[in-house]
Amino acid sequence: MNNLAKHDAQTTAGPRQVLVVEGLSRDFGGLRALNDLDVTINEGEIVALIGPNGAGKTTFFNCVTGIYTPTEGQIFLYDANGKKQLLNGKKPHIITSMGMARTFQNIRLFGDMTVLENVMIGRHCRTHAGIWGALTRNARTRREEQDTIDRSYALLETVNLAHLWNESARNLSYGAQRRLEIARALATEPRMLLLDEPAAGMNPHETQELEALVRDLRSRLKLSILLIEHDMGMVMSLSDRIYVMEYGSRIAYGTPEEVRSNPRVIQAYLGESDDA
Ligand SMILES: Nc1ncnc2c1ncn2[C@@H]1O[C@H](COP(=O)(O)OP(=O)(O)OP(=O)(O)O)[C@@H](O)[C@H]1O
Ligand SMILES: [Mg+2]
Structure with a gap:
């Protein structure tokens, strides 16, 4: 070994x-x-x-x-x-x-979700609250949720999209959607x-x-x-x-x-x- x-x-x-x-x-x-x-x-x-x-x-x-x-x-x-x-x-x-993180040649965003939510999805693989935590919304889960929001917003700042955080992803220009995909990839650390x-x-x-x-x-x-x-x-x-x-x-x-x-x-x- x-x-x-x-x-x-x-x-x-x-x-x-x-x-x-x-x-x-x-x-x-x-x-x-x-x-x-x-x-x-x-x-x-x-x-x-x-x-x-x-x-x-x-x-x-x-x-x-x-x-x-x-x-x-x-x-x-x-x-x-x-x-x-x-x-x-x-x-x-x-x-x-x-x-290992990636973006796609054919953009794969959730068009109906907000810009911020699209990044938060990327955080999923780094969070730990299981079904029990989600159901009870205990203190640890709430802390983790706030942390996910904060980190996701910071990533939107990195790719210069923070001002559009509450916009539906489908309303973004093509170039902005590509930057959002990068932010979501970065969310996986x-x-x-x-x-x-x-x-x-x-x-x-x-x-x-x-x-x-x-x-x-x-x-x-x-x-x-x-x-x-x-x-x-x-x-x-x-x-x-x-x-x-x-x-x-x-x-x-x-x-x-x-x-x-x-x-x-x-x-x-x-x-x-x-x-x-
Ligand atoms: N799932 C698949 N089933 C069958 N053939 C495929 C599949 N995926 C890719 N190919 C074929 O493999 C070859 C390489 O495709 P690929 O998409 O990797 O090229 P690429 O270099 O990315 O091209 P582009 O610059 O157009 O994006 C092509 O001939 C393509 O048709
Ligand atoms: Mg290709």
Whole structure:
């Protein structure tokens, strides 16, 4: 047991890993949507995952968050103590409670609920009052409820939505709904945040604000962030490193400069716009 613990813990100096994905593949019938992917995210890094439509980016998120079961490969998340934990086979809500949070490409908010309530739902995995507490509304439950409201409101301030706390989520602009999704993801107290096309549908001003928000989350909350994004300006200015996918495979990775000048990337992805 001790030997195992020693083996699993990170002891070497250098960047501490948060997410390690080894040889990840996922088939849908005859289609190989992910093919033998290796991805590593270090603590406090902002990393982008880019590639043409259908490359497998969202499928990668769905495997990492437990929504899809990998066909092959292993996914590990290091906890705050540097202990390596296997995510394969774990249910999405367990993976969330282990520190992995995400937003969705197709926004998934509760439109009839208020902005604040949508964030409070994210707190659910960090609260403890069971059915008994909810029924009796004892002192501990009431304290926990107030704490949930306070923390949720503070997160709305973080994403600049506090003034809209009592609005129905469906009445928010597209950009504001994307920021609300980020606040709800943050409510789960993640170590690793996955953002699936957060700038989609945003105007240039909103995109700039989003960039500042992502930087702020990394520096203030010490989050590691993995970002799927088609907005190349945002990807190049925000990312420490970039992974490039095509047809489910990793075709390049490196710093923005390395990726930008990679001939395979120019042909497969960045060149795409020349043909359009
Ligand atoms: N549940 C599913 N069943 C069958 N095929 C799927 C499923 N989910 C994804 N796919 C297929 O897997 C491939 C990768 O899809 P994915 O959504 O991961 O791409 P993507 O890189 O996120 O693309 P986009 O930039 O358009 O969002 C596509 O060919 C898609 O049709
Ligand atoms: Mg996608």
